[in-house]
Amino acid sequence: MTLIQRYFFRQIALPVAAACAALVGIGILSQSLDQLEIIVERGQSVWVMVKLTLLAVPQLLAVILPIGLFVGALISLTRLQREQELTAAFASGVTRWAVIQPAILLAAIVVLMTLATTLVLQPAAQRQARAEAFAIRTDLAALLVEEGRFVQGPGGLTVYVQQVEQNGLMKNLFVYLDNGKAVRTWDANEARFGRSADGAPTLLLKYGTMQEYSSKGVLNQLSFDSLPFDLSPFTSTDEKVRYKPSDLWIGQLFNPSPAVLARVGTHGELLAEAHSRLSSPLYALTAMAMALAAIMGGAFSRTGYGARIGKAAAVFLVVRVLGYVVVAASAWNGWLNLLQYLLPIAATAVALRLVFMALKPHRRRTWPAWRRLKARFA
Known part of the structure; x- marks a missing residue:
């Protein structure tokens, strides 16, 4: 140029x-x-x-x-x-x-x-x-956690979280599971979503208790400082992109x-x-x-x-x-x-x-017959 x-x-x-x-x-x-x-x-x-x-x-x-x-x-x-x-x-x-x-x-x-x-x-x-x-x-963490509400998930799982902080830490969590075979409840002061060593999704519970009714109707209770809760049974889906x-x-x-x-x-x-x-x-x-x-x-x-x-x-x-x-x-x-x-x-x-x-000059259009007629009478 x-x-x-x-x-x-x-x-x-x-x-x-x-x-x-x-x-x-x-x-x-x-x-x-x-x-x-x-x-x-x-x-x-x-x-x-x-x-x-x-x-x-x-x-x-x-x-x-x-x-x-x-x-x-x-x-x-x-x-x-x-x-x-x-x-x-x-x-x-x-x-x-x-x-x-x-x-x-x-x-x-x-x-x-x-x-x-x-x-x-x-x-x-x-x-x-x-x-x-x-x-x-399909994110299970987003589906299960809603601050201040009981959220029902797949497989008879119900989760309640009182407070969710900006860094993902959950306070005062309650988990209820009724899969038709057993009824269990977990409550923890703190919890956080994570991954296990093999990549399976887990919910890490801290400072809480677990209750379970045995087949004989006896209530078993367990206190723990840290307990991983496996979420892989609840993440299976046939849905595709x-x-x-x-x-x-x-x-x-x-x-x-x-x-x-x-x-x-x-x-x-x-x-x-x-x-x-x-x-x-x-x-x-x-x-x-x-x-x-x-x-x-x-x-x-x-x-x-x-x-x-x-x-x-x-x-x-x-x-x-x-x-x-x-x-x-x-x-x-x-x-x-x-x-x-x-x-x-x-x-x-x-x-x-x-x-x-625009380059061409503007010319007024006239008919040839009209031009000849004007020339004849001019």
Whole structure:
């Protein structure tokens, strides 16, 4: 690139990066508010909430990057046009294509970033997030412990905890077990969840007693300073992690196994998701082309470009919403997958045509027959 092109690239790239960063921050904030339930109701740590929040970001990037590109490009191009830097470049002999080439290059970079996100980062993060959510949902510690309430667990187990401290220490714990064969109760001043040497989940009870009725109806009582309570008989579950089409790799979407088709979705839904991942990066080119058309697709205006920017934003919103509609419809009609590519490509071509049509002088259209008639009677 020439010196002026590098200058334009920097002037456009910085607002685009700032807009994308702001939108990512808003997305992280909204996701963190949704994940507060994990701390409040599931008793998980702040780190678990942060990890789930960050794992949700790649799925948002496919939507955030084109919008951030559109907003940042409008901000930078408006400033360049208002300060007549674009006019000075044209007056010095720089062609229109040379001026918009840095913007197109930036859009191509965003396309590659979005493609890497949809093909690699999104499925990897979604699968990890799904596994983390499954572990939280099946976490016996979170299911059994609720401060100040009797919680019934599997296998006839009932647990009561008076107080749970921030470090996971439980105070004044009561455990009742009635599995149909024996009735036992444990009470302890302190308790903490842990793992045994072989990795089995245990509940370590401290400073308490255990009561049990024998088969002859005799009450046996045992005092202890430390007693591990094995939780492995109550942790068995047949439930498995259930994935969605957005969690699968691109190869699994195009060539799904019978198990995937049985558990995740139909062949049409998986194909629609696969083509959506490949076509969604093209909307970055559409965003940049419409931003260029809004600022450079007409004559210079000293009063601003609010009307043009509003029209461009409305058209971009309509095109993007239509893209989502086409994705949903493609699950039922495979031929519509072609429209997932044609829609952003056609919108980009129309916008670029408006940019280059601004070079041609506006001429009033007249009919040849009307011109001959006027010449005859003149």
